[in-house]
Amino acid sequence: xxxxxxxxxxxxxxxxxxxxxxxxxxxxxxxxxxxxxxxxxxxxxxxxxxxxxxxxxxxxxxxxxxxxxxxxxxxxxxxxxxxxxxxxxxxxxxxxxxxxxxxxxxxxxxxxxxxxxxxxxxxxxxxxxxxxxxxxxxxxxxxxxxxxxxxxxxxxxxxxxxxxxxxxxxxxxxxxxxxxxxxxxxxxxxxxxx
Numbered sequence: 628x629x630x631x632x633x634x635x636x637x638x639x640x641x642x643x644x645x646x647x648x649x650x651x652x653x654x655x656x657x658x659x660x661x662x663x664x665x666x667x668x669x670x671x672x673x674x675x676x677x678x679x680x681x682x683x684x685x686x687x688x689x690x691x692x693x694x695x696x697x698x699x700x701x702x703x704x705x706x707x708x709x710x711x712x713x714x715x716x717x718x719x720x721x722x723x724x725x726x727x728x729x730x731x732x733x734x735x736x737x738x739x740x741x742x743x744x745x746x747x748x749x750x751x752x753x754x755x756x757x758x759x760x761x762x763x764x765x766x767x768x769x770x771x772x773x774x775x776x777x778x779x780x781x782x783x784x785x786x787x788x789x790x791x792x793x794x795x796x797x798x799x800x801x802x803x804x805x806x807x808x809x810x811x812x813x814x815x816x817x818x819x820x821x
Contacts, residue, residue, distance in 0.1 A: 628713070629681050633660075635709060636685040643692035648771065649763040651688050651698075660684045662747035669798050676740055679719055682706070683726035683744050695771055699731045734795070742795035746803065752789060753799075753806030758813075761785055779821050786814045 640646065640653040663684045667677040683706070690701025703724045710720045722740060729741035734749070736742040751760045765781055768774040776784065789811045794803050 628715075629678060629685075631713065632682050632685045632709070636689055639689050639692055639705070645688070645691045648691060648767055650760065650767045651691050656685060656688055658751070659687065659744075659747050662750040663744065666743050666747055666796065666798060670743070670796065672743065679722045680726065680740055680743055680747075682710070683723045683740075684747060686723065687727045687730050687744065687748065699727055703727050733791070736795055739796075742799075746794050746796050746799040749792065749794075750803065752792065752810060753794075753803035757810045779818075782814055782817050782821070786811065786818065789814065 636656065637653060640656055645652055660681060663677075663680045666672070667680060672680070686702055686706035686709070688698065688702060689705045690698035690703070692705075693701040706723055706727060707720060710723065722738070725738055726736075726741045726744040729736035729738075729745050730748050734745040736745045751757055761781075765776075789807060792807070794800050794807070
């Protein structure tokens with residue numbers, strides 16, 4: 628199942644508008660998939676739940692192929708259609724869709740599985756890739772959302788986001804939070820120079 632989902636989503640993300648997005652592209656999706664694998668192993672999540680999470684991770688940003696704003700609803704539609712065509716049971720489909728829904732900002736997961744996908748989706752704010760990733764996101768917002776901000780405004784936005792965001796899983800709270808706090812300190816140091 629995962630192999631078919633990966634092939635389908637890779638094709639969609641590389642042949643649609645998604646390939647033009649600096650941040651929400653195939654690379655981001657692959658990173659989220661890897662983060663899910665990592666979290667599932669670290670948290671000893673069973674095979675069935677891991678599969679649901681991996682399917683949700685592959686599909687979670689496919690909606691960008693149709694729209695930017697509200698892409699999660701489109702992602703859910705794309706996932707539902709694919710999974711129904713492949714005779715996936717209704718319970719598994721609903722779990723996948725619930726996980727995708729939870730990635731809307733601000734994240735509001737309602738299940739333990741959704742919490743895992745949310746942490747996987749935002750994993751980068753806890754590591755050194757944060758600065759590179761946020762540059763890509765800034766570029767994406769400029770080009771696709773006509774959202775241009777000054778450097779000072781951008782750093783303030785990032786600091787606010789980091790401070791407001793809370794990891795959901797035990798692993799996120801215990802481990803990822805430490806890296807996030809380090810990134811908060813770095814952004815605060817940058818702001819000291821303004």
